[in-house]
Amino acid sequence: MEFDISNTGARYETGDHVGIYGSNSVASVMELARAAGLSDEILDSVVRLKANSANRLSTMAKVPFPNPCTVRTALTHYLAINSPVKQHQLELMAKYAADEAEKEAIYNLVDDRAAYVEKVEHCQKNLAETLRDFKSIQLPLDVLLCELLGPIVVRYYSISSSSKKEPTTVSITAVAVRYVLPQPPLMKPTLPSSVSYKEGLVTSFVYRLAENQSGFEAPAENADETYDTPNLATHVPIFIRSSSFRLPRDVSAPVIMIGPGTGVAPFRGFIRERMHLAATGAAKKPVGSTWLFYGCRHTDQDHLYKDEFGAYTRQVAAWRDAPDDDASKAFDLRITNAFSRVPGQPKVYVQDLVLRVGEEVYEVLDKKKGYLYVCGDAKNMAADVSTLLLKLAGQYGGKSEEDAKKWVKNLKSGGKYQEDVW
Numbered sequence: 001m002e003f004d005i006s007n008t009g010a011r012y013e014t015g016d017h018v019g020i021y022g023s024n025s026v027a028s029v030m031e032l033a034r035a036a037g038l039s040d041e042i043l044d045s046v047v048r049l050k051a052n053s054a055n056r057l058s059t060m061a062k063v064p065f066p067n068p069c070t071v072r073t074a075l076t077h078y079l080a081i082n083s084p085v086k087q088h089q090l091e092l093m094a095k096y097a098a099d100e101a102e103k104e105a106i107y108n109l110v111d112d113r114a115a116y117v118e119k120v121e122h123c124q125k126n127l128a129e130t131l132r133d134f135k136s137i138q139l140p141l142d143v144l145l146c147e148l149l150g151p152i153v154v155r156y157y158s159i160s161s162s163s164k165k166e167p168t169t170v171s172i173t174a175v176a177v178r179y180v181l182p183q184p185p186l187m188k189p190t191l192p193s194s195v196s197y198k199e200g201l202v203t204s205f206v207y208r209l210a211e212n213q214s215g216f217e218a219p220a221e222n223a224d225e226t227y228d229t230p231n232l233a234t235h236v237p238i239f240i241r242s243s244s245f246r247l248p249r250d251v252s253a254p255v256i257m258i259g260p261g262t263g264v265a266p267f268r269g270f271i272r273e274r275m276h277l278a279a280t281g282a283a284k285k286p287v288g289s290t291w292l293f294y295g296c297r298h299t300d301q302d303h304l305y306k307d308e309f310g311a312y313t314r315q316v317a318a319w320r321d322a323p324d325d326d327a328s329k330a331f332d333l334r335i336t337n338a339f340s341r342v343p344g345q346p347k348v349y350v351q352d353l354v355l356r357v358g359e360e361v362y363e364v365l366d367k368k369k370g371y372l373y374v375c376g377d378a379k380n381m382a383a384d385v386s387t388l389l390l391k392l393a394g395q396y397g398g399k400s401e402e403d404a405k406k407w408v409k410n411l412k413s414g415g416k417y418q419e420d421v422w
Helices: 026-036 056-060 071-078 087-094 100-111 113-121 127-133 141-148 201-211 261-280 306-320 350-356 358-366 378-397 401-413
Strands: 002-004 017-020 155-158 169-171 178-183 194-199 238-241 255-258 290-296 333-339 371-376 417-421
Touching: 017 201, 026 071, 026 127, 071 141, 087 100, 087 113, 087 127, 087 141, 100 113, 155 201, 155 261, 194 201, 255 261, 255 358, 261 290, 261 306, 261 333, 261 371, 290 350, 306 333, 333 350, 350 358, 350 378, 358 378, 371 378, 378 401, 378 417, 401 417
Parallel strands: 255 290, 255 371, 290 333, 371 417
Antiparallel strands: 002 169, 017 155, 017 238, 178 194
16 A cells, blocks of 8 residues: 655655554444444534543543544544453443343453453454443443543554655555454353454555445445445545664665565565665665565465565566676665465475575674664564574574674664564
8 A cells, every 4th residue: 555645744764664543434333323322413413522620630631532523523533443342341331231131241241351351352342242232231422432432543554665766655565454253142142143344443444445445335225224435535644653674874785684474564665775776876886685585375375565576586687687887786686485375385484594594694694794674573483583593693603602692682782683573
């Protein structure tokens, strides 16, 4: 997905992050409206928040949405309506349950952590789904908007474009998060479970933008009610967050990049930038070795930028075989792929690729003063890479375990080993 930031005053550097505020789909808003008993008249009514004079702290409270604002706008653009309900929210909802059996069931979920985890947290029941289970709950509008629902939280994404090649375009690389979960009824556990469709807030919002969809399926011809599906905004609330995840200032310095899955995002920007500098000669010096170890599940399913990266390697090869002027543009570009879910083939991960050329990797980092960048999963992949470096230092550098740890620590403290992990 690309965002045009021309005429906005926004600036970014390759490796920065972009913060995106998503919006809820029309379908999600209407689902909550029906469950909470909000008519179209209420949705389109204007609300204005006022500080409670009896509470001295109320004047310091952060307003969750513009003031004044329509209920529909607040639910669509400002409030997180699809988050799983928490135990403290259930406790508040219990106060507004007219049915004593429902009230008792809610308090059981509040008091019994194990039951809450099993019946609510694991199913990721949101407010609308919970209200459908406890039909006697009648929530006052101010409680719904100001106490139960929290604000939409910004999501950050690594920018996958190059500020030198495309200074007015911000690209992101994201996978649309979509899955289904069973929803067992909370009041009648003997009834069969329904299935609930879940999706990531920002990735689904961006997907709808890309596909020019409203997020609400067209109703059947015999549907009792229909809803307008307005055009999606062409202006998106985003901002740039500066990052220290940067290419070295010296374009001739060698870099090694390790990024499985969407962890490839900043490295796509890095490679685009180095290809641009090589093609234009803007750096006035040769581009250094640029190695990417990229992993995905299957070459035909989730191999991101397969065609683009292939074009880059062919271009560098063409430069290398060209007359003198173009031959000077060539540099050591290596894009090596690991596939972990190809039927009939052993699982290969990025760590395995690095190990295969471990001696070269160690030489680049230790002898040639190169830079190592890791982006992606912090718990497994990044930790494995760190362990692998210790192994390379011992195997090819003859370092003891203690010296290997110091070597890795010095790489990090000197800015030669950078991570952008989550």
